Amino acid sequence: MKANAESILEVRDLVKHFPLTQGIVVKRQIGAIKAVDGVSFDLHRGETLGVVGESGCGKSTLAKLLMALERPTSGSVRIHGRDITTARGSELKRMRRNIQMVMQDPYTSLNPRMTVGDIVGEPFEIHTDVVPKGGRRRRVQELLEVVGLNPDHINRYPHQFSGGQRQRIGIARGLALQPEIIICDEPVSALDVSIQAQVMNLLERLQNEFDLAYIFIAHDLSVVRHISDRIAVMYLGKIVELGSDAQIYDGPTHPYTQALLSAVPVPDPEGRETRQRIILQGDPPSPANPPSGCHFRTRCWKAQDICAEQTPALEARPGSDHPSACHFAEARDVVNAQ
Amino acid sequence: MTEVLSEQMGRGSHGGALLEVDNLHVEFRTRAGVAKAVNGVTYSVDAGETLAVLGESGSGKSVTAQTIMGILDMPPGKITGGEIRFRGVDLLKLPDDQRRKIRGEGISMVFQDALSALNPVFPVGWQIAEMFRMHRGTSRADAKKMAVELMDRVRIPAAKERVNDFPHQFSGGMRQRIMIAMAIALDPEILIADEPTTALDVTVQAQIMGLLAELQRDSNMGLILITHDLGVVADVADKIAVMYGGRIVENAPVHDLYRDPAHPYSKGLLESIPRVDQKGQELYAIKGLPPNLLEMPTGCAFHPRCPYRRDNCVTDVPPLYTISGTRGSACHYWREVIDEGER
Numbered sequence: 001m002k003a004n005a006e007s008i009l010e011v012r013d014l015v016k017h018f019p020l021t022q023g024i025v026v027k028r029q030i031g032a033i034k035a036v037d038g039v040s041f042d043l044h045r046g047e048t049l050g051v052v053g054e055s056g057c058g059k060s061t062l063a064k065l066l067m068a069l070e071r072p073t074s075g076s077v078r079i080h081g082r083d084i085t086t087a088r089g090s091e092l093k094r095m096r097r098n099i100q101m102v103m104q105d106p107y108t109s110l111n112p113r114m115t116v117g118d119i120v121g122e123p124f125e126i127h128t129d130v131v132p133k134g135g136r137r138r139r140v141q142e143l144l145e146v147v148g149l150n151p152d153h154i155n156r157y158p159h160q161f162s163g164g165q166r167q168r169i170g171i172a173r174g175l176a177l178q179p180e181i182i183i184c185d186e187p188v189s190a191l192d193v194s195i196q197a198q199v200m201n202l203l204e205r206l207q208n209e210f211d212l213a214y215i216f217i218a219h220d221l222s223v224v225r226h227i228s229d230r231i232a233v234m235y236l237g238k239i240v241e242l243g244s245d246a247q248i249y250d251g252p253t254h255p256y257t258q259a260l261l262s263a264v265p266v267p268d269p270e271g272r273e274t275r276q277r278i279i280l281q282g283d284p285p286s287p288a289n290p291p292s293g294c295h296f297r298t299r300c301w302k303a304q305d306i307c308a309e310q311t312p313a314l315e316a317r318p319g320s321d322h323p324s325a326c327h328f329a330e331a332r333d334v335v336n337a338q
Numbered sequence: 339m340t341e342v343l344s345e346q347m348g349r350g351s352h353g354g355a356l357l358e359v360d361n362l363h364v365e366f367r368t369r370a371g372v373a374k375a376v377n378g379v380t381y382s383v384d385a386g387e388t389l390a391v392l393g394e395s396g397s398g399k400s401v402t403a404q405t406i407m408g409i410l411d412m413p414p415g416k417i418t419g420g421e422i423r424f425r426g427v428d429l430l431k432l433p434d435d436q437r438r439k440i441r442g443e444g445i446s447m448v449f450q451d452a453l454s455a456l457n458p459v460f461p462v463g464w465q466i467a468e469m470f471r472m473h474r475g476t477s478r479a480d481a482k483k484m485a486v487e488l489m490d491r492v493r494i495p496a497a498k499e500r501v502n503d504f505p506h507q508f509s510g511g512m513r514q515r516i517m518i519a520m521a522i523a524l525d526p527e528i529l530i531a532d533e534p535t536t537a538l539d540v541t542v543q544a545q546i547m548g549l550l551a552e553l554q555r556d557s558n559m560g561l562i563l564i565t566h567d568l569g570v571v572a573d574v575a576d577k578i579a580v581m582y583g584g585r586i587v588e589n590a591p592v593h594d595l596y597r598d599p600a601h602p603y604s605k606g607l608l609e610s611i612p613r614v615d616q617k618g619q620e621l622y623a624i625k626g627l628p629p630n631l632l633e634m635p636t637g638c639a640f641h642p643r644c645p646y647r648r649d650n651c652v653t654d655v656p657p658l659y660t661i662s663g664t665r666g667s668a669c670h671y672w673r674e675v676i677d678e679g680e681r
Binding site for chain 2 (some may be wrong): 192
């Protein structure tokens, strides 16, 4: 972890509630989906923050909030000290230049009627002052070369490329405005296994080359570990544990992190008969009506009365060296447990 | 199974494995040309055994499964050769009505995407009960009772109250349990699970894989698990068939394959898994792209991506060389691949 690097993104108490309404003519709010419910973290220059969690935990809503594609209910997202959530108009446009996104599905996130040149060059039409008009085509070709595509394919359409190549197009588009931060929302999960490693290597090379900071959202924990400096584990809209990759994987302290890690199948059949598993019962509760106190208590084997009454803060507790939102945080090696 | 069929199939007396796929060829006639999806696949599974079929999209693993089940769309699909023997009888030669008897009672299947595999306009209990009504002629009331029992068996909480709920009222994991309940309703001898957990979260995946293992243990089913996840395979498989470009490129008992793979493709897949001790280093990546089924490479289908390639790989299709009684590799240079160990 690059601890001394300046922090370029500061997220504080970010909350996004989607209202649930009833009635057609007169709409009344009857509740809210608490998609993101008080998330805070910093991102440093050149660093990768992995965000893991199950579907519905708020990972993708968080990504949209950071991009200012959604307005938060409360809280702030500061890039170099300026809050993107309150920015409007030309200021917002300028700030977005610094934070770009690579989408999950390369089959639906590229317009099938635009050529690769148009797709990768589109950011230059919105931000016209980045590259003068005459130099744009040349610049697009450079970008294609950077991500390992043939620059001569600039006039081809997305359907002429394979999944892995399409994801490269998406990455080239994300790089076009030379951002400092790229949010990768499940960038390899739609790709074949043999292609995933190629795209992961590309992302790492680009990070070193351009000093990019990544927010890497994924559900594949071995992929997240490989690329991340720090990892945030989310459950029902909250970060439940935050630490370096070694802290999270070798000594997770939150029961949910422990269960998540132990549920991941190990790609090695040796010793599988004796491997210990924590198998959680049931499904995550609905974010419209999360349990009181600790959101995880309904599936937790450590739950006691205090868990229903008090929401545990995300903080380092005695016996653990990194923040964890559990009253009974305790390090436990679940990955190598036999 | 009906008595006629059991007689005909002479329970267990045919000598071979319970289910044998033998040199199966399937192709699709499309406007763009003929796509050879399955090119001579051979594998077998016995009662109580778990065979994992590992491969990427387009490797032919699902098409093989659909052909076994007899649910392949024909046309555009066409079986151009081979046999599928269940209890020694070639299913491909059976008339439709006998085939239908085997589907569900002999061989049954769990699909990847439970939401699109279930009918959205009927309650789940009705859909499970349909198996009994159609195959056994059970009365509606009895079939529903049996559906509740099955839902209990796959551990759907409050099965009695939920039997009249519709698929959209269930979570992804619960829907997959309903699919499994339908698949095991008639006590099949072979269960084919096509990517049963790919759409699910890891904690739910662990629940479903646990459930499948338990059901298999209880009824001694043969399980064919189709997946691309090397982790899931390592957890449950007894033996593995690795598919590439419509062929089996390697088959082996699970421990052998992970310890010393004998085909460059399986070896490349294993090496591209991110490992703790390689953090910060470049991942090993198989170069290039999976083959286009319309224009298969000559010789070995993997040769354009293979680090072991020699001249004869471009011209000669490698047969599935026998390494030992239980292992085979379709690589001319399998000795080298094993001997070299880790790169």
